[in-house]
Amino acid sequence: MRLVKSKMGVLLTVLLFSCTFTNVSAVKADTYGDRADFERICGENRIITSKEASNYQKSDVLVVAPAYSFEDQISAMNLVNKFNAKFMLTDGSETGYEDDLSIKKVYIVGGYPENDTFIVWQFQRSFNQNIEVIRVGGENIYETNLETLKIAGYKDVGVASSKIYADALSSYLLLRENGLGIMLVDGKSSYNNHGYNIKYTFGGKNTIKQDGGERISGNDRYSTSINIAKKTKYSNLAFVSGENYADAMSAINITNAKNADILLTPKSLNNETVSLSKNAKEKFAVGGPKSLTGKDVSIAIDGLDNEYYGPALREELNNKNKPKPKPQPKPQPKYVNVNHKSGMFRLEIPVKYMDRLVVKEQYNSWSNSTEIAIYSKYHYKYNPDLEVYEGGIAFFDLVNSSEKSNIGQLMLGTIKKGNVVKKVGYFFPTDYPSSDESQASKKVMQDNLRIVYEIVNKNVKAINGSTFRQTEYIR
Structure with a gap:
């Protein structure tokens, strides 16, 4: 006997789990039945x-x-x-x-x-x-x-x-x-x-x-x-x-x-x-x-x-x-993307450098804006005397299109979104305060500077419908 109708299927399930039965015929269903x-x-x-x-x-x-x-x-x-x-x-x-x-x-x-x-x-x-x-x-x-x-x-x-x-x-x-x-x-x-x-x-x-x-x-x-x-x-x-x-x-x-x-x-x-x-x-x-x-x-x-x-x-x-297929490694992202608060550009930081850098958003009271900051991880710590974090290498922000470069800054290029025209400014410290003046410390900083130069020259990208034309490079 095969039970097909749904009501009969429910009845069979009740019988199976109440154990008040014997000799129930086999049923091809999700709940395995007993046989005659x-x-x-x-x-x-x-x-x-x-x-x-x-x-x-x-x-x-x-x-x-x-x-x-x-x-x-x-x-x-x-x-x-x-x-x-x-x-x-x-x-x-x-x-x-x-x-x-x-x-x-x-x-x-x-x-x-x-x-x-x-x-x-x-x-x-x-x-x-x-x-x-x-x-x-x-x-x-x-x-x-x-x-x-x-x-x-x-x-x-x-x-x-x-x-x-x-x-x-x-x-x-x-x-x-x-x-x-x-x-x-x-x-x-x-x-x-x-x-x-x-x-x-x-x-x-x-x-x-x-x-x-x-x-x-x-x-x-x-x-x-x-x-x-x-x-x-x-x-x-x-x-x-x-x-x-x-x-x-x-x-x-x-x-x-x-x-x-x-x-x-x-x-x-x-x-x-x-x-x-x-x-x-x-x-x-x-x-x-x-x-x-x-x-x-x-x-x-x-x-x-x-x-x-x-x-x-x-x-x-x-x-x-069957031989089990070898598990394939999951593709790893090549970049860590950090978007600027304006929603007009981002930095693409190669993953391979993230163990050397600290990348974060921070408020700049002087410009009254939020910038993307890159620090050397080796040097990154708060200096209470200077009231700054040590190890700062680069700071990225938007400035008015009419602004020109001064000491400690570089206008990388022009970015546009609709009627808004801005410049992407790259700001860098003229010196690098550090509590560690050892040769090893200086060597780490030099290597990290070269990494940031690569990011400045290659990894500033327009987003959300913006267009970016880079005009200045670090050589």
């Missing part, structure tokens, strides 16, 4: 997602773990596995199983103070006063884990890191098939096996340093998940996020109910997930579209053969393989 060949299980939050997933499993035993502690959730896997139980997350405020009389026993794993009876009361109130509620915990996550192994009665175990939820979660079906528990360790150092027979180590040497049993690992968590799935005999799949444990842990309900491998869903094309998907009879996605998009699941199932995403993916891969 996999079933999504999710809720408004991690607790509701776990409740929805637990509804797939038929059992009179419920195992509960804290919603915000993946270490306790992994340890809870031992009890869920052993007793073929339902699994649910809780924050301790509510159970989610009100009036469900099928539950006879509840295990609450870790996460709550031992003297806190509120959570026990909550479950007894939800079912009936005679229900058996068993608290399982220890002083830390490792002791809680060992307690679950003891209650479950496992002798053989697989080992996983307590730092990474992904490897332990991916191992769940393999453990279930072989009657194994999961033991958490701090993989960075040697650990005590506490008398358990270690059959598997999940993760590479960087994750778990010590060897034990058969090691199953990969280049990353996704390839480790694939390599674990290859060891199992069942062919159903539960896709979960490889980056968000909150919803992913609820997938153990689907494993119990549907004998499904839990497979971390990569964010890009992986041909091995496609191969596993082809042999899967039933496929599930556990978690909402924000953490596990329909696009990612579709890529995992079909790869580039996907009707909706394939062409775009091929183009994306082709673009990735």
Whole structure:
């Protein structure tokens, strides 16, 4: 079914993000939809997602773990596995199983103070006063884990890191098939096996340093998940996020109910997930579209053969393989333009000289006008005795067309705009006051003078409809 009308498109988007649906057909749209060949299980939050997933499993035993502690959730896997139980997350405020009389026993794993009876009361109130509620915990996550192994009665175990939820979660079906528990360790150092027979180590040497049993690992968590799935005999799949444990842990309900491998869903094309998907009879996605998009699941199932995403993916891969063009340097301006306040002319200062000069507009009280001033940057500082800034080289202003040159000034030429006729005056000091009389200072000033002569002779330009005829030059 393809939805075309806009109202139906809005309805589909609402369905996708409310997670109140299953088996929605694929839709070619900006918002990636789900397809008829996999079933999504999710809720408004991690607790509701776990409740929805637990509804797939038929059992009179419920195992509960804290919603915000993946270490306790992994340890809870031992009890869920052993007793073929339902699994649910809780924050301790509510159970989610009100009036469900099928539950006879509840295990609450870790996460709550031992003297806190509120959570026990909550479950007894939800079912009936005679229900058996068993608290399982220890002083830390490792002791809680060992307690679950003891209650479950496992002798053989697989080992996983307590730092990474992904490897332990991916191992769940393999453990279930072989009657194994999961033991958490701090993989960075040697650990005590506490008398358990270690059959598997999940993760590479960087994750778990010590060897034990058969090691199953990969280049990353996704390839480790694939390599674990290859060891199992069942062919159903539960896709979960490889980056968000909150919803992913609820997938153990689907494993119990549907004998499904839990497979971390990569964010890009992986041909091995496609191969596993082809042999899967039933496929599930556990978690909402924000953490596990329909696009990612579709890529995992079909790869580039996907009707909706394939062409775009091929183009994306082709673009990735194309050599990237070398970034071209941005063209740099050759001049810094400084306009005279009159709007009739400007100075074009070559950028290469701006590290040597100070160019600014300043008010001249003698002529009652604003001029463009050029200073030698090396010498530019205020001299309180002379009440001037040192290092002045040239000052440009407009004067009346009848004015003639005097000492310390030069009329460069005539500028016209409409009926207005002026001269561009170049004014220069007859001496160059400086607090620094060293040879180096004099050399800098001489070099800067030559630069300003270049600007005077070449870089006075008429603007805004003016015309300028230069008549005088410095030689």
